[in-house]
Amino acid sequence: MLKQCFLKRNAKLIHQLHSLSPVDAEVILKKIRQKGTTKITDMYPADFKRLFETIERSKDYSCKWLYDDFMEDVIV
Numbered sequence: 001m002l003k004q005c006f007l008k009r010n011a012k013l014i015h016q017l018h019s020l021s022p023v024d025a026e027v028i029l030k031k032i033r034q035k036g037t038t039k040i041t042d043m044y045p046a047d048f049k050r051l052f053e054t055i056e057r058s059k060d061y062s063c064k065w066l067y068d069d070f071m072e073d074v075i076v
Helices: 013-018 025-031 043-056 066-075
Strands: none
Touching: 013 025, 025 043
16 A cells, blocks of 8 residues: 555655645654654654554544445445
């Protein structure tokens, strides 16, 4: 899933978050202690796990991930 979501490896993480989720990307980055200038290539797998868990626990999070929607379509 990460490869599909983050195709532009040299892009800043904050720009990618805007396209993934409606949550405030700056707030999420502060919660996981990452800078706004952090690039995808600077992240480790544990950082991505923490990122996604933080987004799911966010009070602004009101939608499902693209993967969940895709799987529902496949199952139905």
